Amino acid sequence: xxxxxxxEIERKFLVRDPRILDGRQxxxxxxxxxxxxxxxxxxxxxxxxxxxxxxxKSPKAGCSREEFEYVIPVVDAEAMIANxxxxxxxxxxxxxxxxxxxxxxxxxxxxxxxxxxxxxxxxPHEHTALDLPDWLGDEVTDDNRYSNFVxxxxxSGLAVAEH
Amino acid sequence: xxxxxxxEIERKFLVRDPRILDGRQxxxxxxxxxxxxxxxxxxxxxxxxxxxxxxxKSPKAGCSREEFEYVIPVVDAEAMIANxxxxxxxxxxxxxxxxxxxxxxxxxxxxxxxxxxxxxxxxPHEHTALDLPDWLGDEVTDDNRYSNFVxxxxxSGLAVAEH
Numbered sequence: 001x002x003x004x005x006x007x008e009i010e011r012k013f014l015v016r017d018p019r020i021l022d023g024r025q026x027x028x029x030x031x032x033x034x035x036x037x038x039x040x041x042x043x044x045x046x047x048x049x050x051x052x053x054x055x056x057k058s059p060k061a062g063c064s065r066e067e068f069e070y071v072i073p074v075v076d077a078e079a080m081i082a083n084x085x086x087x088x089x090x091x092x093x094x095x096x097x098x099x100x101x102x103x104x105x106x107x108x109x110x111x112x113x114x115x116x117x118x119x120x121x122x123x124p125h126e127h128t129a130l131d132l133p134d135w136l137g138d139e140v141t142d143d144n145r146y147s148n149f150v151x152x153x154x155x156s157g158l159a160v161a162e163h
Numbered sequence: 164x165x166x167x168x169x170x171e172i173e174r175k176f177l178v179r180d181p182r183i184l185d186g187r188q189x190x191x192x193x194x195x196x197x198x199x200x201x202x203x204x205x206x207x208x209x210x211x212x213x214x215x216x217x218x219x220k221s222p223k224a225g226c227s228r229e230e231f232e233y234v235i236p237v238v239d240a241e242a243m244i245a246n247x248x249x250x251x252x253x254x255x256x257x258x259x260x261x262x263x264x265x266x267x268x269x270x271x272x273x274x275x276x277x278x279x280x281x282x283x284x285x286x287p288h289e290h291t292a293l294d295l296p297d298w299l300g301d302e303v304t305d306d307n308r309y310s311n312f313v314x315x316x317x318x319s320g321l322a323v324a325e326h
Contacts, residue, residue, distance in 0.1 A: 034198075034204045035200045035203045043204070043206045054217070056197060056198075056217075056247075058246075058247055072231075072233060079231075080204075084229070
């Protein structure tokens with residue numbers, strides 16, 4: 001039994017210059033959505049490296065949300081992704097980049113989302129000052145098209161990083 | 164990390180004669196529904212005695228469904244029931260009654276569902292023969308009004324056991 005209950009404050013940006021990832025080692029992530037009902041918690045299953053997680057996230061209030069996360073057997077996660085996500089699946093590679101006191105998570109999406117590269121940073125408070133590195137592009141915190149759930153279900157008209 | 168992945172075959176009945184419960188010790192259960200999207204897995208949180216569980220159930224195919232269950236911290240379950248179930252909550256006391264090779268789970272509902280008493284039995288196969296005890300009433304396996312989720316959201320026109 002492992003868990004994490006957290007209140008997430010996140011800001012999200014496009015990545016203007018993906019050369020920042022050159023030579024770095026990322027971690028493969030595959031995730032799917034088991035249930036997503038408007039106004040309720042979403043239920044996400046994720047395989048990250050050799051571990052699997054079940055994560056419940058509340059709807060956003062501003063840029064914060066409540067989250068519960070549990071480690072589950074990889075074999076369960078594989079069955080859920082294969083049979084119970086109705087194809088709402090995202091594959092990506094995640095890179096971590098330190099910048100001052102913050103860590104940016106850079107997700108490079110694959111498959112039908114190839115070309116989409118998004119950087120996310122968790123902050124202690126909604127108004128924490130953030131010095132933006134020059135490889136970032138536009139902020140998309142409030143642009144739902146870049147939520148992983150929306151990417152898992154639809155993809156259209158997204159900005160694609162220049163290579 | 165504890166889990167159970169199971170394929171459930173269940174039959175469900177009303178309880179005609181609740182005196183079968185006289186003198187028996189039951190266990191309090193409170194459960195809520197975090198997400199329920201038509202055609203997808205439901206996400207249920209349950210506190211049973213001093214333990215808590217997160218359970219994912221697939222939609223039914225006949226009288227069978229796939230289920231994944233994980234033990235979670237009680238404090239997480241309490242927060243989920245208080246904040247994230249949109250009032251879709253059921254409280255009941257569960258009794259176990261042996262009958263031949265089978266165990267019937269009898270749920271005595273409380274609050275706005277008071278008077279509803281349902282007996283459920285898990286079977287190894289859909290066509291397993293089942294000798295019905297005389298305290299059972301009508302079978303309601305296919306009557307969605309007696310699903311815990313439907314009880315949690317709506318209640319109307321249900322048969323109530325005579326006391």
